[in-house]
Amino acid sequence: MESSSSSVSQKLTLVYASLLGAGGLMGFLKRGSKISLVAGGGSAALFYYVATELPKNPVLASSIGIVGSAALTGMMGSRYLRSRKVVPAGVVSVVSLMMTGAYLHGLIRSS
16 A cells, blocks of 8 residues: 555545444433443544554455444444434444445555
8 A cells, every 4th residue: 555545545544443433422411321432432442553553464454444333333233223322323324334345445555
């Protein structure tokens, strides 16, 4: 991956990780949900790792990103379909779907 696109990929991944971490913290603060805190924090940590690995090993990082973001797309998409709540389930599922596509694009470019 070239350095300029790697930089953009890293920035997008860091924004995604921040969104997930902030969402988990908000779920904990608003409803006392420890599951939200752990899931949001764990997801944020995973995608922070992906961001740090993108310049060094883009194939591995993109592969981890695809699996993680696709899993979040499925989980939060099904939660949205059950609850019809746009925030957080709808937003996270749409952003995760877009990130899955971005990681897939990065993987194809790196291979």
